[in-house]
Amino acid sequence: MIFLSKNAAARARQKSVLVHGVEYKIRTEFWRWINYGHLREKEEQPPPERYGDFYAGKPPGDAAAGIAELDRFWIDRQLLPDTRHCEKSDVATWDWDVDGEYICAEFLKVYGIDLETENDMHWHRFLALWRAILIDINGIMSARQHRSDDERGDGDTYDRVMEKQRDAWWLDGTKPAKRASGAKRKR
Numbered sequence: 001m002i003f004l005s006k007n008a009a010a011r012a013r014q015k016s017v018l019v020h021g022v023e024y025k026i027r028t029e030f031w032r033w034i035n036y037g038h039l040r041e042k043e044e045q046p047p048p049e050r051y052g053d054f055y056a057g058k059p060p061g062d063a064a065a066g067i068a069e070l071d072r073f074w075i076d077r078q079l080l081p082d083t084r085h086c087e088k089s090d091v092a093t094w095d096w097d098v099d100g101e102y103i104c105a106e107f108l109k110v111y112g113i114d115l116e117t118e119n120d121m122h123w124h125r126f127l128a129l130w131r132a133i134l135i136d137i138n139g140i141m142s143a144r145q146h147r148s149d150d151e152r153g154d155g156d157t158y159d160r161v162m163e164k165q166r167d168a169w170w171l172d173g174t175k176p177a178k179r180a181s182g183a184k185r186k187r
Contacts, residue, residue, distance in 0.1 A: 014124060017069035024066070025056035026073065029119060030126035034096050036074050076124050106133050 016023045036054060051067065052059045060066035096103070104115045110133055113121070 014122065017066075017073055019060040019062065019065045019069050022060070024060055024069075026070070027054055027056050028122045028124075030115075030121045030123050031119070033074055033123040033126075036070065037096070040071070040074070074123070076127050103130075 015028055016025050018024075032054065039050060051063055054070050055066075060069075107113045107115050107129065111129060113129075
């Protein structure tokens with residue numbers, strides 16, 4: 001997760017993990033974490049000879065706990081979308097290797113970043129930029145503002161899809177968009 005805080009401790013957590021209460025500096029380059037993902041796909045754990053590749057110094061003695069923290073860093077769970085409201089699919093829509101040239105082209109087109117020459121971009125920054133490419137922020141805001149009987153809708157099918165999107169991207173502590181006045185929902 002990217003911390004926009006000026007708090008030094010929050011920013012430091014972007015470059016280290018805690019294993020049994022001890023802070024360990026890690027390597028954060030995006031390409032390294034794509035490789036980590038490949039290792040995790042092939043094996044349950046990175047082999048001992050590769051485990052240390054992800055730490056900037058000596059890795060933790062407890063390899064299982066160290067790998068668990070590396071996994072937490074790698075996955076970089078986000079609060080939104082709320083996956084309870086998302087449809088699950090077992091269809092892979094992209095692959096780092098197969099789609100590498102398209103991913104590079106999209107980063108260059110959208111951000112002006114040449115991933116082939118970029119070596120130091122933090123993994124979480126890379127993920128944030130990649131996620132923004134995958135999910136247009138305007139679509140998120142539109143889903144949050146949707147009203148079920150809005151004139152923009154083309155009937156219940158559109159409304160249900162938008163309601164699922166709104167629920168998935170909902171910000172806690174905010175009020176939902178209200179239905180058009182006087183309109184009743186047909187089910």
